[in-house]
Amino acid sequence: MKKQFPDQFTWGGATSSYQIEGAWNADGKGPSIWDVFCMIPGKVHNGDTGNVACDHYHRIAEDVALMKQIGLKAYRFSISWPRILPAGRGAVNQNGIDFYNKLIDQLLEAGIEPWATLYHWDLPAALEFEIGGWLGEEISDAFADYAGVCFQHFGDRVKNWITINEAWVVSILGYGLGVFAPGRTSNAAPYLAGHNLLKAHAKAVRLYREKYQPAQHGQIGITNNCDWREPLTDTAADKAAAERALEFFLAWFADPIYKGDYPESMKTRLGSRLPEITPADRELIFGSSDFFGLNHYTTMYAADAAEGAAAGSVYGNGGLSEDQDVSLSVAPDWALTGMQWAIVPWGCRKMLEWIAARYDNPPVYITENGCAFDDKLEDGQVHDVARIAFFEGYLGEIHQAIQNGVNMRGYFIWSLLDNFEWASGYSKKFGITAIEPETLRRIPKDSALWYKTVILNNGLNL
Ligand code: GBH
Numbered sequence: 001m002k003k004q005f006p007d008q009f010t011w012g013g014a015t016s017s018y019q020i021e022g023a024w025n026a027d028g029k030g031p032s033i034w035d036v037f038c039m040i041p042g043k044v045h046n047g048d049t050g051n052v053a054c055d056h057y058h059r060i061a062e063d064v065a066l067m068k069q070i071g072l073k074a075y076r077f078s079i080s081w082p083r084i085l086p087a088g089r090g091a092v093n094q095n096g097i098d099f100y101n102k103l104i105d106q107l108l109e110a111g112i113e114p115w116a117t118l119y120h121w122d123l124p125a126a127l128e129f130e131i132g133g134w135l136g137e138e139i140s141d142a143f144a145d146y147a148g149v150c151f152q153h154f155g156d157r158v159k160n161w162i163t164i165n166e167a168w169v170v171s172i173l174g175y176g177l178g179v180f181a182p183g184r185t186s187n188a189a190p191y192l193a194g195h196n197l198l199k200a201h202a203k204a205v206r207l208y209r210e211k212y213q214p215a216q217h218g219q220i221g222i223t224n225n226c227d228w229r230e231p232l233t234d235t236a237a238d239k240a241a242a243e244r245a246l247e248f249f250l251a252w253f254a255d256p257i258y259k260g261d262y263p264e265s266m267k268t269r270l271g272s273r274l275p276e277i278t279p280a281d282r283e284l285i286f287g288s289s290d291f292f293g294l295n296h297y298t299t300m301y302a303a304d305a306a307e308g309a310a311a312g313s314v315y316g317n318g319g320l321s322e323d324q325d326v327s328l329s330v331a332p333d334w335a336l337t338g339m340q341w342a343i344v345p346w347g348c349r350k351m352l353e354w355i356a357a358r359y360d361n362p363p364v365y366i367t368e369n370g371c372a373f374d375d376k377l378e379d380g381q382v383h384d385v386a387r388i389a390f391f392e393g394y395l396g397e398i399h400q401a402i403q404n405g406v407n408m409r410g411y412f413i414w415s416l417l418d419n420f421e422w423a424s425g426y427s428k429k430f431g432i433t434a435i436e437p438e439t440l441r442r443i444p445k446d447s448a449l450w451y452k453t454v455i456l457n458n459g460l461n462l
Contacts, residue, residue: 337371
């Protein structure tokens with residue numbers, strides 16, 4: 001059966017700076033909070049770091065050739081803020097500008113559209129020390145200034161900008177549960193961080209729209225992540241719990257942009273821990289995204305939990321569970337990836353339909369979707385059949401969502417390369433390309449060859 005995607009559909013692959021570049025202190029780059037976090041014993045699996053990673057910094061030509069071979073139409077990468085501004089603010093590091101110029105030029109040369117993310121978690125360490133990182137009052141202006149440097153140097157060629165990758169992860173995992181940099185734990189800090197992330201995003205967008213977009217004609221938006229929450233039972237209480245979980249996960253950031261305020265459920269439950277969106281904030285944030293960027297990985301059941309009962313529940317990743325009174329679970333027959341995330345393709349369709357319904361059918365790009373598996377390198381090949389099945393399942397449901405009216409514009413595989421998987425170090429492999437340990441040689445897996453066919457056919461041939 002053929003599942004054809006719309007003309008002009010953007011087929012891409014994604015990576016991020018800290019996860020692939022390496023060259024952590026080369027050519028004037030300043031330290032990021034991930035460079036520091038990795039030095040703290042016990043934070044990252046096996047003591048792994050991004051010091052070398054895939055050494056992409058020194059392998060642009062090879063990696064662009066790889067993308068061209070796979071047939072990518074678009075490549076989503078992120079710009080390392082401390083490579084551009086080593087101290088977070090002030091002096092610009094010309095070597096950093098040169099590096100991204102080279103990457104962008106080679107992409108265009110290869111006919112691949114560059115999609116640049118301005119922040120994929122590698123905050124300049126100086127800003128964490130000096131102003132408290134995302135908790136600092138000055139952070140949103142600092143981000144907008146940095147964004148301006150990027151628009152100015154790269155905007156003549158980069159026509160697709162993503163401001164912030166996954167504000168939920170930055171807030172909850174970085175400032176709430178402390179499992180990602182900068183490693184803080186608090187039940188209030190995440191909501192302040194989230195507020196500042198929204199303001200930072202919106203200030204960068206305002207700057208782009210006022211000063212650059214009229215001449216550069218690009219689009220700019222934010223990417224948020226959300227896992228689908230399916231009501232465990234048909235009861236009104238469980239349906240409300242699932243809705244509440246989605247509000248605390250995605251509407252937290254999307255409602256202010258598409259509706260002008262935080263969800264009611266968050267305001268009532270969090271009280272003064274949730275900053276208020278003032279009229280000035282609303283003016284800034286409302287309408288500040290040209291498209292809806294979504295990173296989607298998995299699904300869980302959601303059930304209503306008695307007040308306080310969900311505190312410290314097994315699946316802390318739903319957010320701060322005690323704030324939501326939702327208990328999460330997976331069905332025993334759902335297959336799991338190497339991250340122990342359930343493979344539930346229909347959850348992706350429901351997620352897309354929920355976004356279309358709640359936000360008046362905005363143009364949507366899935367800017368990440370993928371899976372980790374325990375791949376085996378055999379005779380220079382990786383037969384990652386489970387990864388291909390995962391992508392076929394998810395793309396099939398995305399195709400169905402399009403048939404059902406969702407305004408889908410593009411899809412980016414996570415990830416082009418096996419890379420530094422944050423707190424899991426190199427133990428989890430998401431790539432459609434393997435990296436040979438000693439030589440760092442790139443080895444396209446079977447899924448890369450499969451993806452090439454999908455792109456050529458502009459869809460699936462099942
Ligand atoms: C993305 O975030 C990142 O943008 C990317 O850098 C990263 O490499 C990639 O994912 C793979 O991890 O534990 O069952 O409760 C992913 C965001 C949020 C998706 C939490 C899965 C947890 C599911 N993740 N969610 S569970």
